Amino acid sequence: MKNSETAANGHRRFYGHGIPHVKCGDLAGKLIVVEGADGSGRSTQIARLVDWLETSGHATVQVGLKRSTLVSSELEKAQEGNILSRTTLSLFYATDFADQLDNIILPALKAGFIVLADRYIYTLMARDLVRGMDEAWLKNLYGIALVPDAVFYLSVEPQELVQRNLSKNATLDYWESGMDLGMSRDMFDSFVKYQTAMQSAFRKLQKTYGFTIVDANRPVGSITKELRKKIRVLLAEK
Amino acid sequence: MKTFAELNFSGRLIAVEGLDGSGKSTQIYLLKRWLEAEGIKVYFSEWNSSELVKSATSKGKKRELLTPTTFSLIHATDFADRYERHLLPLLRAGYIVLCDRYVFTAFARDVTRGCPPDWVRGLYGFAALPDITFFFKTDLEVSLNRILEGRPKLKFFEAGMDLRLSSDPYESFRIFQGRILEQYIAMTDEFKFVVMDANENVEKQQVLFRKLVSEKIDLKKFKRRSPLPLPPAIPGTNKTQEVEGDLAAA
Numbered sequence: 001m002k003n004s005e006t007a008a009n010g011h012r013r014f015y016g017h018g019i020p021h022v023k024c025g026d027l028a029g030k031l032i033v034v035e036g037a038d039g040s041g042r043s044t045q046i047a048r049l050v051d052w053l054e055t056s057g058h059a060t061v062q063v064g065l066k067r068s069t070l071v072s073s074e075l076e077k078a079q080e081g082n083i084l085s086r087t088t089l090s091l092f093y094a095t096d097f098a099d100q101l102d103n104i105i106l107p108a109l110k111a112g113f114i115v116l117a118d119r120y121i122y123t124l125m126a127r128d129l130v131r132g133m134d135e136a137w138l139k140n141l142y143g144i145a146l147v148p149d150a151v152f153y154l155s156v157e158p159q160e161l162v163q164r165n166l167s168k169n170a171t172l173d174y175w176e177s178g179m180d181l182g183m184s185r186d187m188f189d190s191f192v193k194y195q196t197a198m199q200s201a202f203r204k205l206q207k208t209y210g211f212t213i214v215d216a217n218r219p220v221g222s223i224t225k226e227l228r229k230k231i232r233v234l235l236a237e238k
Numbered sequence: 239m240k241t242f243a244e245l246n247f248s249g250r251l252i253a254v255e256g257l258d259g260s261g262k263s264t265q266i267y268l269l270k271r272w273l274e275a276e277g278i279k280v281y282f283s284e285w286n287s288s289e290l291v292k293s294a295t296s297k298g299k300k301r302e303l304l305t306p307t308t309f310s311l312i313h314a315t316d317f318a319d320r321y322e323r324h325l326l327p328l329l330r331a332g333y334i335v336l337c338d339r340y341v342f343t344a345f346a347r348d349v350t351r352g353c354p355p356d357w358v359r360g361l362y363g364f365a366a367l368p369d370i371t372f373f374f375k376t377d378l379e380v381s382l383n384r385i386l387e388g389r390p391k392l393k394f395f396e397a398g399m400d401l402r403l404s405s406d407p408y409e410s411f412r413i414f415q416g417r418i419l420e421q422y423i424a425m426t427d428e429f430k431f432v433v434m435d436a437n438e439n440v441e442k443q444q445v446l447f448r449k450l451v452s453e454k455i456d457l458k459k460f461k462r463r464s465p466l467p468l469p470p471a472i473p474g475t476n477k478t479q480e481v482e483g484d485l486a487a488a
Contacts, residue, residue: 020306020352070303071312074294084290085322087364091315092291095308102305140360144307 015121016143019098022106024146029109030234031146033120033211034227035202036154037195038176039164040216041223045154046116048224049231053114058235061108064118068099079175090128094141097121101144109146121145122153122209126201130194131181150234151211152227153202158195160217162188241367242329249279249329250455251366253340255422256374257415258396259381260436261443265374266338268444269451273334278460281328285339288319299395306351309395313344314361321365334460341365342429346421350414351401370454372447373431375423378416380437386411 012024032049036042050060066072075092078084084092097120108115121142128138156164165172172187174180178194179187206213212230216223242251252269254262266282273280286295295312298304304312328335341362348358386408394400397407398414426433432450434443451457 017354017357020354070298070308071294074291078290084319087322088290088315088318091311091318091361095294095311095315098305098307098311099303102307103303134363137360137363140357140363143357 013147014143015145015147016140018146019102019106019144027106027109027146028112029114030150031105031109031115031117031148032231032234033117033122033148033151034154035119035122035151035211036216037156037161037198038173039161039168040154040156041220042118042154044220045223045227046118048220049116049227052224052228053231059111059113060116061104061113062116062118063100063104065093065123066096068096069103070099071096086128086131086133090124090133090138090141093124097124097142098144101146105146117148120148120151122151122202122205122211125205126198129201129204130178130197150230151209152230153206153211153213154216154223155199155202155213156216158192158199161195162191165191239363239365239367241369243369245366247329247366248332249335250369250460251325251329251335251337251340252451252455253337253342253368253371254374255339255342255346255371255431256436257376257378257381257419257422259384260374260376261384261440262372262374262436263338264440265372265434265443265447266336268440269447270336272448273336273457276457277462278457279331279333279462280336280460281324281333282336282338283320283324285337285343286313286316288316290319291316299393302394302400304395304400306348306353306400309351309400310344310348310353310358310361313348317341317344317362318364332460334455334457337368340368340371342371342422342425342431345425346418349421350398350417367429370451371429371431372434372450373422373426374434374436374443376436378412378419382412382415 012027014024018024034042034046034049046062050062053060066075071092075096078089078092105115105117125138125142129135162172165176172191176194177187177191178197179190181190181194183193184190205211214223214226242249252266254266256262270280270282291312295316298308298312325335325337344362345355345358349355392407392411397411399407399410401410401414403413404410422431425431434447436443
């Protein structure tokens with residue numbers, strides 16, 4: 001079944017079985033996801049959206065990858081040593097996601113908050129797809145996830161991403177460069193190759209999950225404007 | 239799902255399943271001692287023992303942070319780590335791998351906690367099936383008595399307290415174990431469990447256990463080229479010391 005782009009209230013559902021004992025009808029808030037690579041402007045846009053939403057009187061909560069109470073520090077440690085095999089790393093991230101879903105996202109939505117997710121299951125799935133994991137297995141795994149009200153994918157050309165990352169940190173992140181895949185020993189090359197592969201994985205996922213692709217090669221202000229416009233429409237639906 | 243033999247692995251995996259107090263850990267320990275004495279390449283792996291995942295699991299349990307979904311996922315993470323880093327290479331290298339609990343423990347517990355059966359099975363879809371799975375089946379009362387006799391302090395999740403079955407840990411444990419037993423029984427045909435009468439005495443069970451294993455697996459194929467010295471038993475524990483390296487290769 002091709003699924004709809006958003007889950008307007010009343011049509012709220014999980015991608016699969018969802019979470020035991022949780023009823024979707026009780027979830028009055030909105031779940032807004034911002035996806036994109038490091039350097040795509042995710043955090044900047046989320047900060048601006050939070051400002052705007054709170055000034056307009058909406059309560060917000062933020063979640064993101066590797067932020068769970070349960071496993072975030074262990075996950076960090078395991079990644080430093082790069083000792084986890086791919087299935088293990090994948091399940092570790094899924095645990096981190098599920099912890100935040102169960103303990104933050106669902107309760108906040110129930111309380112009528114707007115939840116802003118700095119990346120969601122799509123980044124996790126894209127990473128695993130690039131690493132050759134089975135798509136059906138991933139779909140089953142993330143059947144626990146709630147279908148968001150909106151998903152914005154900030155798309156930036158890999159060549160531009162590499163420039164932004166270097167101007168910000170003067171170095172490229174090991175994982176964001178996909179160095180574990182051995183595509184190239186040269187970090188610059190590997191980064192571009194990996195991010196190109198990630199983008200095609202996202203395009204593949206877009207066909208199934210139907211998120212909104214936002215051209216994030218543009219100036220920060222014009223992106224914020226576009227996001228606000230789309231979110232305003234979403235908030236008007238009741 | 240296929241077994242390791244069907245997937246042409248040179249090693250074989252034997253799993254034991256059953257309730258706490260079914261005596262399965264004693265039985266697999268004795269099986270290990272015998273196989274070692276026979277000079278067979280054998281490795282023993284326990285449920286919930288990956289070093290990497292341990293601190294997260296114990297934090298989650300101590301602070302009662304786990305939901306049915308995260309409980310399930312964190313155990314799957316632990317299993318994946320052991321599976322990919324230990325079990326698979328050993329099975330490629332022609333070991334007999336003995337597992338005290340395998341995926342069926344997750345199937346039984348997670349479903350009892352309310353996770354959908356096909357979701358849980360899908361999670362473990364990366365794992366091959368054991369070549370033989372022994373189900374140590376006791377009457378519920380027998381295994382409960384073995385565990386509860388000394389009135390031990392039951393841990394929160396171990397007693398299934400998260401299911402809110404009863405505010406009394408002992409009563410909760412009884413109900414929880416009863417439900418898990420039902421799950422095991424329901425899986426028996428589907429996964430071709432070899433059912434062992436675990437109400438029997440230890441020695442009788444071990445004789446039968448060894449007989450069944452040697453009938454189903456041609457053990458002489460798994461011998462070391464030259465024998466290793468027997469690892470000493472550590473007094474007071476159910477464990478033998480691991481002897482590092484294969485002397486035959488030295």
